[in-house]
Every structure is written in structure tokens, then in C-alpha cells.
Amino acid sequence: MSTADSFSATYQLVASSRDEAERTAANLCIEQSVEMPLDAVPDHVRNSIATLNSLNQIEECIWAANVSYSKLLVDDDRTQFLNVLFGNSSIQQNVKLIDVENSYLNEILPGPSFGISGIRKGLNVNDRPLSCTALKPVGLSPSDLAERAYQFSRGGIDIIKDDHGLANQGSASFYSRVASCVRAVKKGEDISGKRTLYFPNITCSPSKVIERYKTAHDLGADGVVISPQLSGLEILSELAEIGEIPLMAHPAFSGSFVIHSNQGISAAFYYGKLWRSFGADAVIYPNAGGRFSFTIDECKDINNSCRSEIGVFNRSFPTPGGGINRDSVNQWMNQYGNDTIFLIGGSLYQHPGGIEAATKEFQQKLKNYE
Amino acid sequence: MSTADSFSATYQLVASSRDEAERTAANLCIEQSVEMPLDAVPDHVRNSIATLNSLNQIEECIWAANVSYSKLLVDDDRTQFLNVLFGNSSIQQNVKLIDVENSYLNEILPGPSFGISGIRKGLNVNDRPLSCTALKPVGLSPSDLAERAYQFSRGGIDIIKDDHGLANQGSASFYSRVASCVRAVKKGEDISGKRTLYFPNITCSPSKVIERYKTAHDLGADGVVISPQLSGLEILSELAEIGEIPLMAHPAFSGSFVIHSNQGISAAFYYGKLWRSFGADAVIYPNAGGRFSFTIDECKDINNSCRSEIGVFNRSFPTPGGGINRDSVNQWMNQYGNDTIFLIGGSLYQHPGGIEAATKEFQQKLKNYE
Numbered sequence: 025m026s027t028a029d030s031f032s033a034t035y036q037l038v039a040s041s042r043d044e045a046e047r048t049a050a051n052l053c054i055e056q057s058v059e060m061p062l063d064a065v066p067d068h069v070r071n072s073i074a075t076l077n078s079l080n081q082i083e084e085c086i087w088a089a090n091v092s093y094s095k096l097l098v099d100d101d102r103t104q105f106l107n108v109l110f111g112n113s114s115i116q117q118n119v120k121l122i123d124v125e126n127s128y129l130n131e132i133l134p135g136p137s138f139g140i141s142g143i144r145k146g147l148n149v150n151d152r153p154l155s156c157t158a159l160k161p162v163g164l165s166p167s168d169l170a171e172r173a174y175q176f177s178r179g180g181i182d183i184i185k186d187d188h189g190l191a192n193q194g195s196a197s198f199y200s201r202v203a204s205c206v207r208a209v210k211k212g213e214d215i216s217g218k219r220t221l222y223f224p225n226i227t228c229s230p231s232k233v234i235e236r237y238k239t240a241h242d243l244g245a246d247g248v249v250i251s252p253q254l255s256g257l258e259i260l261s262e263l264a265e266i267g268e269i270p271l272m273a274h275p276a277f278s279g280s281f282v283i284h285s286n287q288g289i290s291a292a293f294y295y296g297k298l299w300r301s302f303g304a305d306a307v308i309y310p311n312a313g314g315r316f317s318f319t320i321d322e323c324k325d326i327n328n329s330c331r332s333e334i335g336v337f338n339r340s341f342p343t344p345g346g347g348i349n350r351d352s353v354n355q356w357m358n359q360y361g362n363d364t365i366f367l368i369g370g371s372l373y374q375h376p377g378g379i380e381a382a383t384k385e386f387q388q389k390l391k392n393y394e
Numbered sequence: 395m396s397t398a399d400s401f402s403a404t405y406q407l408v409a410s411s412r413d414e415a416e417r418t419a420a421n422l423c424i425e426q427s428v429e430m431p432l433d434a435v436p437d438h439v440r441n442s443i444a445t446l447n448s449l450n451q452i453e454e455c456i457w458a459a460n461v462s463y464s465k466l467l468v469d470d471d472r473t474q475f476l477n478v479l480f481g482n483s484s485i486q487q488n489v490k491l492i493d494v495e496n497s498y499l500n501e502i503l504p505g506p507s508f509g510i511s512g513i514r515k516g517l518n519v520n521d522r523p524l525s526c527t528a529l530k531p532v533g534l535s536p537s538d539l540a541e542r543a544y545q546f547s548r549g550g551i552d553i554i555k556d557d558h559g560l561a562n563q564g565s566a567s568f569y570s571r572v573a574s575c576v577r578a579v580k581k582g583e584d585i586s587g588k589r590t591l592y593f594p595n596i597t598c599s600p601s602k603v604i605e606r607y608k609t610a611h612d613l614g615a616d617g618v619v620i621s622p623q624l625s626g627l628e629i630l631s632e633l634a635e636i637g638e639i640p641l642m643a644h645p646a647f648s649g650s651f652v653i654h655s656n657q658g659i660s661a662a663f664y665y666g667k668l669w670r671s672f673g674a675d676a677v678i679y680p681n682a683g684g685r686f687s688f689t690i691d692e693c694k695d696i697n698n699s700c701r702s703e704i705g706v707f708n709r710s711f712p713t714p715g716g717g718i719n720r721d722s723v724n725q726w727m728n729q730y731g732n733d734t735i736f737l738i739g740g741s742l743y744q745h746p747g748g749i750e751a752a753t754k755e756f757q758q759k760l761k762n763y764e
Contacts (some may be wrong), residue, residue, distance in 0.1 A: 051685065058531035059557060064743035069533030069565075096563060097532055103599050103624050104561040107646050111558065111621070115649030115680045117687050161428035162467055163439030187429060188481065191474040193466060195439075229473050230600025230626035251481070254473050256600040256626045276477050279485030280658040281650045288650040310485045315421065317487050373434035 030092045031128035032077060033109055037087045038118035038286045042079075049076050049089040052119060055112045057097060072097060086286075088122070100132055102258045102302070110289060114281075122290040123297070130335040133301040137267035139338025140331070140363050143305055146246060146270070147182055147219050152393050153357055155386050156343065158369040159205065160187035166200040170208035172379060176372075177212020177220040179383025182390075183365065184209065185249050186225035188274045198224070198236060199243070206244040221246035223272050230256045234263065241268045247305070253278035257302050264303020272343065273304035283317055291322055296329020296342070306341040306365055311356070314347015320359060327360055341365045350375065350386060357393050366390070400462045401498035402447060403479055407457045408488035408656045412449075419446050419459040422489060425482045427467060442467060456656075458492070470502055472628045472672070480659060484651075492660040493667070500705040503671040507637035509708025510701070510733050513675055516616060516640070517552055517589050522763050523727055525756050526713065528739040529575065530557035536570040540578035542749060546742075547582020547590040549753025552760075553735065554579065555619050556595035558644045568594070568606060569613070576614040591616035593642050600626045604633065611638045617675070623648035627672050634673020642713065643674035653687055661692055666699020666712070676711040676735055681726075684717015690729060697730055711735045720745065720756060727763050736760075 035052060039045035053074035058065050065073060074097075077090040098105045113119045129135075136142070144150055157176055159169050169190075176184050184205070192198040202224045209222045226236040226248045233255050240248050247270035252260045254277045263271055275295065282291040289298070295309045307330055310316030312323050327342040342364055348356050349371035356366060368386060375382030405422060409415035423444035428435050435443060444467075447460040468475045483489045499505075506512070514520055527546055529539050539560075546554050554575070562568040572594045579592045596606040596618045603625045610618050617640035622630045624647045633641055645665065652661040659668070665679045677700055680686030682693050697712040712734055718726050719741035726736060738756060745752030 055685065057559070058533070059528075059559065059739070060530055061740045061744055064740060065531055066534065066538070069531060072531055072533035094533075096565060097559065099561070099563040099565075101561045101563070101598060103597060104559070104563075107559060107561075107597070107621065107624055111624070111646035112680075113649075114647050115645060115653060115686050117653060158429075160430055161435055161439060161442055163428070163442035163464075164436065168436070189427070189429065189467065189474070189477060191469070191471045191477075193469040193471070193474075195466060195469075227473060227477070228471060229628040229632065231604065231629060231632055234601065251477065254477055254481070254626075256624075256629075258599040259601060259626075262599065262601055275485060276481035277484050279483070280654070283485060283487060283657070284650070284654060287653070310482075315425065316485050369429070370431045370434060374431055 030094055032090050032092050032125045033121065034123040035089045035091065036082070036120040036122050036286070037089050038085055039087055040085055042081070045079055045087040045089070048118065049079055049091070052089065052113060053091055056108055057093065059112065098132065102132060102261055105132060106257060117287055120287055120290060121293065123293055126334045129297070129301040130337065134261050134264045134303050135301055135334070135337030136303055136305040136340050137264050137338070138270040138305040140341050142338065143270055143341055146221055149182065151362070152390050153362055154182040154341070154365040155390055156183040156185060156365045156367045157181055157372055158185055158187045158367065159190065160369065162187060162189045162193060163195050166196045166204040169196055169201055170204035173205040173222065174208040174212045175379035176383050177209045178215045179380040180216040180218050180387045181220055181383045183221045183223060185223040185272060188225055188227065188249060188251055188276050190225050191228060199239065202240055202243045202245055223247040223249050225249040227251040227255050227274070230259050233259050234266070237263050237266065245269060247272055249274055251276040252299060252302065252304070260299070260302045260304060270305035271303055272306040272308060273299045274308045275310060291318065292325035292329045296326045297334065300330055300337065300340040301334065304340055306343045308343040308345050308367060311344035311347040316346050324360070327364065331363055339363070343367050350382065353386065353389055362393070400464055402460050402462050402495045403491065404493040405459045405461065406452070406490040406492050406656070407459050408455055409457055410455055412451070415449055415457040415459070418488065419449055419461070422459065422483060423461055426478055427463065429482065468502065472502060472631055475502060476627060487657055490657055490660060491663065493663055496704045499667070499671040500707065504631055504634045504673050505671055505704070505707030506673055506675040506710050507634050507708070508640040508675040510711050512708065513640055513711055516591055519552065521732070522760050523732055524552040524711070524735040525760055526553040526555060526735045526737040527551055527742055528555055528557045528737065529560065530739065532557060532559045532563065533565050536566045536574040539566055539571055540574035543575040543592065544578040544582045545749035546753050547579045548585045549750040550586040550588050550757045551590055551753045553591045553593060555593040555642060558595055558597065558619060558621055558646050560595050561598060569609065572610055572613045572615055593617040593619050595619040597621040597625050597644070600629050603629050607633050607636065615639060617642055619644055621646040622669060622672065622674070630669070630672045630674060640675035641673055642676040642678060643669045644678045645680060661688065662695035662699045666696045666710070667704065670700055670707065670710040671704065674710055676713045678713040678715050678737060681714035681717040686716050694730070697734065701733055709733070713737050720752060723756065723759055732763070
């Protein structure tokens with residue numbers, strides 16, 4: 025296959041010898057392409073068979089296999105792209121997807137429509153990290169939620185996102201919640217004198233997501249939250265192509281792919297590169313040091329994937345959440361730097377002075393970082 | 395919460411002491427419901443907080459936690475149901491979802507429209523396991539694929555499914571492939587004198603699946619293949635509610651959820667119960683003894699979940715694939731019994747006498763089992 029007709033992906037394999045690694049890699053090539061015994065593949069379609077470009081030992085028992093796929097296997101179908109990358113291999117114990125060739129990502133995926141610069145432009149903030157909080161808990165009415173949004177906005181927060189558990193429950197239907205919160209945020213902006221963006225959660229059945237996105241935009245929302253692993257990654261790319269407002273991706277239901285060292289998909293690739301390529305303008309991921317299990321280095325790798333060059337794609341805003349509170353945010357700013365959205369929920373609600381005071385303190389810490 | 399207002403789910407937790415298990419369970423209850431410090435949850439919405447019903451030690455370091463969720467958290471939203479069950483918990487190392495209360499599954503999900511009895515009725519075969527093969531490889535033209543389908547049909551196979559890698563590639567567009575294969579199967583039926591069902595693969599972007607399902611039905615397909623983890627589980631339930639033709643679910647991209655012993659989702663629950671509840675009439679899963687890692691007991695647990703009573707739901711056909719060939723099928727029939735679809739791909743294509751002869755042998759083995 026010439027490189028114009030193929031794209032490459034890299035997998036981490038576990039194998040105790042080069043022989044075993046070669047067998048595993050050969051099986052992977054078959055599993056992810058023709059999925060049948062090679063002697064039964066007709067001669068005229070043998071270019072459908074994936075091939076091994078290289079196999080390098082990384083450390084004891086760990087190998088990196090670079091595999092070449094014919095583009096004809098995918099043919100511009102983004103869901104089929106995921107299937108070719110990791111369909112049946114997801115069922116195998118010792119295979120982990122770690123990268124895909126940038127030029128092919130550019131070829132079949134849209135990347136972020138807004139990215140870091142687009143979100144910054146919406147806020148007119150260029151030289152410091154951004155603040156973000158989550159509107160919660162589920163169960164509150166639209167007016168209760170709007171009151172909280174109002175207080176955050178008065179405090180001058182940059183972004184208010186819905187909790188990913190706010191759907192279309194009777195307690196706060198999507199339409200009513202978004203309408204109320206948009207109004208409340210605007211009212212707060214008049215007092216704070218600065219912009220606050222509101223991102224409602226549109227995660228729902230794949231067949232209804234686009235409608236909910238358009239409703240959010242019509243009601244004046246500044247962006248949306250979506251959990252790609254619940255509503256479908258290809259939906260994310262379709263929203264990015266509509267491109268009316270920014271997309272903040274949430275990791276709900278995605279964890280089993282990314283938290284195993286020898287299986288699944290590399291977190292840096294999955295959150296930082298794949299979601300970004302599918303169109304996430306901001307990528308929420310489970311931060312180190314809190315309730316989840318990533319190390320700081322793994323989080324920095326995700327940040328790096330969000331921000332580093334992938335050909336023509338805009339950069340995505342890494343958005344660590346979980347494990348950050350009012351007191352620790354300075355430390356995390358030093359770790360992660362300027363182009364980061366810091367998502368703090370719980371500890372703002374717990375502030376003895378209330379939400380507005382908590383937000384002002386949070387905001388001041390970010391300003392000090394300029 | 396009264397049981398009418400709540401539903402329960404069971405999780406397996408890893409913890410070295412009862413104290414640790416209790417902390418893990420308490421955190422799980424918060425994480426999957428309000429996701430904020432309990433002291434910050436307003437009094438009037440405290441019924442949003444999930445509660446622990448029971449915590450039992452199963453074996454050393456392994457605990458079963460039964461958790462009660464308010465139905466208001468979900469409110470008939472099936473994607474939000476998945477989020478409540480395993481959204482953020484998917485990111486945690488020591489939590490595995492293992493069951494949900496049957497009556498609630500009945501309440502919010504449709505179950506299979508056809509199930510075992512419906513698929514049997516389409517074939518008029520009641521007393522033996524069913525045969526199934528996969529049309530492949532990707533890269534063949536519609537007429538090449540149709541020729542293969544014709545040979546399988548002449549041989550009298552029960553079900554021909556598309557390989558899950560056949561999408562809408564230029565080599566064999568969806569429309570042209572389905573039209574050609576439907577005609578070829580009918581021609582083969584005239585020779586075999588028996589019914590053969592053809593199930594094309596409709597997996598694609600969530601926003602296009604329903605259209606592709608309707609096209610398949612209009613063209614005369616007898617069922618469809620869909621990979622729920624690629625196109626979205628809620629889409630599966632929407633197709634089940636349309637209910638024109640049976641749904642065969644394929645495990646592509648689902649493996650990372652089900653192959654870890656202490657994390658993810660139990661395979662028996664996920665494939666056998668959750669996919670069935672969302673509407674899968676037949677459930678393909680990776681069989682023991684082949685390229686994948688389940689044990690025979692785990693496969694029997696999946697079979698059992700597909701077939702045992704879940705209130706009003708039809709039963710689903712367990713469809714083991716991978717690790718079954720012409721020679722071993724007798725052994726697997728003895729293991730798995732009558733209400734099973736045996737999916738054999740590769741070894742039929744490798745038969746020295748050709749596809750038709752291979753199919754006749756396969757079919758004879760199933761008939762001997764009556």
C-alpha cells in the first residue's frame with residue numbers, strides 16, 4: 025500500500041518475547057481488517073488486509089506495533105473508523121490503542137470549530153487560565169439552578185457548565201432550565217461587568233442531540249456539554265461541523281477505555297487527540313489527586329495532546345475536573361499552565377461566604393496568574 | 395425512598411476491609427447521583443442522593459453493594475439511565491456494575507421485539523440451534539458478496555449476517571450490497587427449499603442508523619446487525635420500538651467494559667441483560683476457546699442472562715462467535731444447548747469443497763441435534 029492509500033495506527037502490545045509480539049501483531053492486523061483466515065481472502069482484495077509497519081520493544085514485555093490500514097476500509101465513515109481502530113481489539117486483553125497518524129485525522133475529522141482561541145475570544149480573556157464550575161445538583165428546579173447561575177455570574181466566573189447529570193428531568197426540563205439560566209447569567213454579567221459563558225448539557229439519545237444543540241443555541245447558550253461516549257463520537261463531529269457554539273466534552277461512561285495500563289485506549293490519545301479530532305473545543309478529564317486514578321504525568325500528557333499541533337486542527341482546552349478545590353487551584357495552575365480551564369464544583373458550594381464570594385476568590389487567583 | 399420511587403443496582407467493589415468497602419460504597423452513591431459534598435446539597439433535594447441498601451462480602455476483598463437510585467434522576471431518559479448507572483464510576487478502578495433490578499428494566503426499556511421465538515418463527519425452526527455465518531471480507535464488490543450469500547443460502551444456512559466491518563464503503567455501498575444480497579439469498583432458497591435470513595450491518599453514525607434500518611427493511615432484509623457501543627445503546631432501543639425486523643447486536647468497541655475482573659460492567663449483565671433490555675433480539679458475544687478471553691462459565695452466564703426471565707421481556711438469542719469452527723460445533727452445542735445461534739465464519743470459507751458444501755455439513759450437524 026502506498027501511504028496515500030493508507031493510514032497508520034500504533035498499538036501497545038503485551039508479549040513476553042519478540043515471537044509472541046509478532047504473532048499478536050499479525051493477529052491484530054487480521055482482526056481489525058478482514059477478520060478471516062488469510063488463505064480465505066480472495067487475491068483481488070488482499071489490499072484490505074492491514075499490515076505491520078514496525079514492531080519495537082518499549083520495555084520488558086511491552087511492544088509498540090505500528091499498523092497500516094487501507095483507507096478503503098473506512099472510506100470517510102467516522103463510526104467505521106472507530107471500528108477499524110478498536111472494534112474487536114477492544115475485546116482483547118493485551119492490546120492498547122495509543123496513536124493514529126495526524127494527517128489522517130485531519131483528513132476525515134473536523135477538529136474543534138472554536139478551540140482555545142475561539143473560547144478565549146468569547147470571553148475576551150487571553151492571558152490567564154479560565155475558571156469553570158458545574159451547576160448542580162440534579163433535583164433542583166430551573167429557578168433554583170438559575171439562582172445559583174446568577175450568583176456564579178455575579179462573582180465573575182468564566183464558564184458555568186451544567187452538571188452532566190442534568191438531562192431533561194421533570195425537576196428541571198431542558199428547555200426551561202436553559203432559558204432560565206441564560207437570563208440569570210446575563211443578569212449577573214450586568215453586575216460583574218464581565219462575560220460569563222453558560223454551557224448546558226445536551227447529552228441524550230443520539231437521535232435527539234442535534235435538536236437539543238440547536239435549541240440551546242436558539243435560547244442563547246454560549247456552548248454545550250456533551251458526553252461523547254454516551255451520545256456517540258460521530259455526533260460530536262456532526263455538531264462541530266454545524267459549529268454554532270463550542271462543545272465541551274465530558275468523560276461519563278468512557279472510563280473503562282482509558283484506566284487500564286495494558287488494555288483499552290491511551291487516555292492522552294483518547295481524550296486529548298481523538299475527542300479533539302472529533303471536534304471537542306474543551307475536554308473535561310478526571311484530574312489527578314482527587315477521586316480518580318490518573319497521575320499528574322498522565323494528565324500532563326492529556327493536556328499536551330489537547331494543545332500540541334495536529335496539522336490544521338484548532339487546539340482544545342484541557343479541562344481537569346475532580347480533585348481541584350479553592351485551595352489547591354494555585355498549585356494546579358503551576359502544574360498545567362495558562363491554556364487550561366479549571367473546573368471546580370463542590371468546594372465553591374461549600375464556601376462559608378456563599379457562591380458569589382467563593383467565585384470572586386477563585387477568579388482572583390486566576391487573575392494573579394496573568 | 396419508597397421502592398415505587400426508586401430502583402436498585404448492584405456493584406462489585408474491591409476493598410480490603412468493611413470500613414473501606416463502606417467508604418467506597420458511600421462515595422459511589424454520591425458520585426452517581428448528586429456528585430457534590432453532601433453538606434452542600436439543599437435539604438429539599440436530598441432524595442436525589444443515592445443510598446446504600448446492603449453491603450455483603452462475596453469473597454476476600456470483594457464486596458457486593460446494592461444501591462438505590464431515585465427514579466427522578468433518570469426520568470425515562472435511557473441515555474441518562476446509563477449515565478446514572480455507570481457515568482463517572484466508569485472512571486474508577488475498583489467498581490464494577492453487575493446488575494439492575496428487573497422491574498425497572500421493564501419499566502424504562504422495550505426489550506426485544508422478536509426475541510428467540512420471533513426469530514425462530516421467521517425460519518420455522520423450533521427444535522434445534524440455529525446456524526449463522528458472516529459475509530466477508532470487506533473489499534469485495536456487491537456481486538462478489540452476493541455470490542457468497544447465494545452459496546450459503548443454497549447450502550441452507552439459517553442466518554447470513556454482514557461482517558461488522560461492512561459499512562458503506564465504495565467497494566460495496568450499503569444500498570447496492572443489501573439489494574444484491576437479498577436477491578441472491580432468495581435465489582439460493584429456491585434451491586435449498588428452506589428459509590435463509592439475511593441481516594445486513596447498519597452500524598454508522600447515530601444520526602443515520604434509523605434511516606439505514608428502514609432502507610434495509612424496504613430492500614427486503616430479514617434483520618440487521620448493529621454495534622450498540624459504536625452507534626449508541628439508545629438507538630438500539632429506538633429500533634426495537636420500530637420493530638420491523640430483528641436486531642442482532644455485535645460487540646465491536648464494547649470489550650473494554652467487560653473484560654476486566656474488577657472494573658467495568660459484568661459481561662453477563664452487559665451483553666445478556668442490558669443489550670437485551672435495550673432491544674437486541676440476538677446478542678453476538680466473543681466465545682470462549684478462541685481469540686478472546688472469556689471462560690466457558692462466563693459464556694454460559696451470558697447465555698443464561700439472554701434466556702432467563704426478565705419480567706415481560708422476550709428472550710434474546712445468545713450468539714457466540716469466534717472460537718467456533720466446523721469441527722468444534724458439536725461440542726459447543728452440547729455446552730450451550732438448543733436456544734443458541736452458532737456463528738461460524740472463517741472455517742466455512744476454508745472448506746476444501748467450497749462454501750455450499752461447508753454449509754450443508756454445518757447444517758447437518760445442527761439437524762442431528764434435534
